[in-house]
Amino acid sequence: MRTTRRRCTGYLFFFATICAVLSHDVRGNPIDLNLFAADSSVTVAPTGNSATLSEDPAALLVFLQNDPASGHDEVITGDPNTRLAFDYVFDETIGENDEFGAILLDADGRSLGGDFAFFIQTSSAGRVSFDLSTFSGERIGLRFQLGSLFGDLGVGSSVTIYNLQRVSTDTDLVAVAFDINPDHTLGGQTTATFTIRNNGAEAVGPFKVAIEHSDDNVIGNADDVRLTAVTIPGLAGNTAVVESVNLALDIPSLFDRALMEDPPNLPDDTVSTSFDVMGIIVDVDDTIAEANEANNIDLGKGMDKDDFTFFPWDVNPTDGQVSPTDAIYVVNRLGQTVQPDNARADLDGNGAITPTDAITVINRLGRLMNSAVDE
Numbered sequence: 170m171r172t173t174r175r176r177c178t179g180y181l182f183f184f185a186t187i188c189a190v191l192s193h194d195v196r197g198n199p200i201d202l203n204l205f206a207a208d209s210s211v212t213v214a215p216t217g218n219s220a221t222l223s224e225d226p227a228a229l230l231v232f233l234q235n236d237p238a239s240g241h242d243e244v245i246t247g248d249p250n251t252r253l254a255f256d257y258v259f260d261e262t263i264g265e266n267d268e269f270g271a272i273l274l275d276a277d278g279r280s281l282g283g284d285f286a287f288f289i290q291t292s293s294a295g296r297v298s299f300d301l302s303t304f305s306g307e308r309i310g311l312r313f314q315l316g317s318l319f320g321d322l323g324v325g326s327s328v329t330i331y332n333l334q335r336v337s338t339d340t341d342l343v344a345v346a347f348d349i350n351p352d353h354t355l356g357g358q359t360t361a362t363f364t365i366r367n368n369g370a371e372a373v374g375p376f377k378v379a380i381e382h383s384d385d386n387v388i389g390n391a392d393d394v395r396l397t398a399v400t401i402p403g404l405a406g407n408t409a410v411v412e413s414v415n416l417a418l419d420i421p422s423l424f425d426r427a428l429m430e431d432p433p434n435l436p437d438d439t440v441s442t443s444f445d446v447m448g449i450i451v452d453v454d455d456t457i458a459e460a461n462e463a464n465n466i467d468l469g470k471g472m473d474k475d476d477f478t479f480f481p482w483d484v485n486p487t488d489g490q491v492s493p494t495d496a497i498y499v500v501n502r503l504g505q506t507v508q509p510d511n512a513r514a515d516l517d518g519n520g521a522i523t524p525t526d527a528i529t530v531i532n533r534l535g536r537l538m539n540s541a542v543d544e
Contacts, residue, residue, distance in 0.1 A: 200333045204242045205235045205311075219331035222315040224267065224324040233330070234312035238278030245311060247304025250339035250371075252458060253311070254298035256332045261292045262325035266318040269328045273299055274310030290318065298336070298458075336458045340369035342376065342451050343464045344473035345409065349447055352477045352542045355487055356512055357418035359477065363449055365401060366409040369460060374403050379453035380414060384426065388448035388467045388474055394419075398453060416447075420518025423479040428529070431482070437535030441480055444542055448474030480538040481516040482530045491536045499527040 201217035210225040211233045222231050235241045245253060259269045273285035280286060287297045301309065315328050346364040361380055367373060377400050381393040399412055423445075430443040451465040451473070459465075470476065482491040485498040502514040502522050516526045 198335045200244050200335065202233070202330070202333060204244050205233050205313075206239070206241060207233050218333075219329060220313075221327055221329045222269075222313060223327040224315060224317065226324045230314050230316045232312060232314050234274075234310065234314075236274055236278045236310045236312065237276045237308045238274075238310070241310070243308055245301075245309040245335070247301040247307045247309055248335075249302050249305055250337055250369075250460065251301045252298040252336050252338055253301055253309075254296060254332070254334055254336050254458070255330055256294075256296045257328055257330050258294040259289060259292055259328045260326060261290070262323055265323040265326050266290070266321040267326040268316050268318055270312075270314045270316065271297055271330075272312045272314070274312055276308050276310075278310060280312075296332075300338075301335070302338075337371050338369075338458045338460050339371040340367055340373050340406070340457055341460045341464070342367055342373065342404070342457060343461070344378075344449055344451055344468065346411075347449060347471065347473050347475055349475045349477050352475070353483075353487060353538065354418055354423070354477050354479050355481065355483075357420045357423060357479070357518070358416070359418070359447075360413055360415050361447060361449075361475075362411065362413040363473070364409050364411045365404065365451060367404040367406055370406040372403065372405045373457050376401055376404075376452045376456045377454050378412070379450040380416070381448050381450060382418065383446045383448065386446055386476075388446065389450065394422075396447075418479075424481060424517045427479050427481060431480075431533060431536060433529075433532030435533075435536065438537055439535070440537045441478065441539045443478050443480060444476050444539055445479065446474055446476050476542045478539045478542045481513075482533045482536060483538055484513050484516075484530065489538045489540060491530060491533045493534065496527060496530045496534065499530055503527065 202213050202220045203217040207213055208231045210223045210231050211220055213220040220233055222233055225231050235244055261267050268288055268290045270288045273281045275281055285299050313330055343366055344363055345366050348362050349359050351359055365378060377398045379398045380396045381388050382396050384392045396416055399414060401410060404410055427443050431441050482495060484495040499514045502511050505511055505522050507515045507520055514522045514526060516529055
C-alpha cells in the first residue's frame with residue numbers, strides 16, 4: 170500500500186510552483202549513485218546505495234545528478250508500469266533557509282517539471298516516486314540538489330538520499346472476500362478467512378496483511394486495534410490466495426463495550442445494539458508498489474471487513490435471547506476455576522466466575538442478540 174500526499178513550494182530559481190508525489194513504494198531494482206556526477210561537498214557511499222549532500226560555503230546549489238545531456242552513463246529509461254523511487258532525510262539546521270529538490274530531466278537535460286519534480290524546505294523524511302510510464306523508451310536524467318534560499322546565512326543543512334530504485338507498478342493487490350465465523354464471538358473466539366488477489370500481471374514478493382478490530386464501521390482510523398499480521402510469501406500475477414486465521418479477542422475490552430451498548434433492565438425483546446467490525450489492510454507495511462494503492466483498505470463488508478457481536482449474556486444455549494437457563498448456567502458454576510469447558514460463565518474475562526457475572530445476565534433477561542451481523 171502507498172500513502173500519497175502532495176507538497177508544493179515556490180522554487181526560487183525557476184520562479185514556478187512545482188509539485189511531486191511523496192509516497193511509500195516497493196523495494197525494486199537499485200540504481201548505483203556512483204554513476205552520478207557529484208559536487209565536491211557530496212559524499213557517496215562505496216556501495217552506491219546512499220549519498221549525502223552537504224551545503225558548500227562557495228556555492229548556492231550543490232548537485233548530485235545523472236544528466237543525459239552531459240554524457241553521463243545511461244541508468245534511467247522510461248517504461249510502462251514503472252516508477253523511479255527513493256528515500257530521503259532532509260536535515261535543515263535551525264534558523265537556516267534551505268531547499269532540497271529532486272528533478273527528472275529530459276534527454277536535453279531540461280527539467281520535466283510538474284509531477285516530475287519534488288521540493289521541500291523543512292526538515293523531514295519520506296519516500297518520493299516519479300511515474301516513468303509516460304516516457305516509455307526515453308532516456309531520463311535525475312538531479313538531486315540542495316540549495317540556499319533568500320536570507321540563508323548558514324551552511325549546516327544536509328540531505329541524505331538512499332534506496333534509489335526502479336520499481337514495477339504492474340501489480341494490484343486487493344481483498345476480494347472477508348468473513349468472520351462465528352459472528353457471535355462468545356468467549357472471544359472466532360476465525361477470519363480472507364482472499365487476496367493480485368490483479369496485475371507481475372508477480373510480487375512477500376507482503377503482510379493486517380487484521381484490525383474496530384469499534385466503528387471504519388477500518389484505518391484511531392480506534393482500531395491490530396490483532397495480528399499475516400505474511401503472504403508472494404503472489405503470482407492474476408492469481409489469488411486464501412488464508413484463515415484463528416483469533417482470540419480481548420474479552421475484558423469487549424465486555425466493557427457490551428456493558429455500555431446493552432444497559433441493564435430494559436424491556437423484554439429489546440434488541441442489542443452491540444456490534445464491532447473486523448477488517449484487513451492489504452500490504453500494511455507498504456512493501457509493494459501497485460497500480461491502485463487506494464483499494465487496499467476499507468472496501469466494504471464481505472470484501473475486506475465484516476461485522477460481529479459480543480453478546481456474552483446468551484451463555485447456554487446460544488439461541489439469540491437471554492433466558493433463565495443462561496443465568497442458571499452461570500450460577501451453577503460460581504467459584505469454579507475457569508477452564509475451557511466453563512469459560513463462557515466468566516463473562517468479564519477476569520479469570521473468576523463470580524456473582525457479578527451472574528447478575529449481569531439476570532439484569533438482561535429477555536434481551537435479543539443483534540442478529541443483523543449474521544450472514
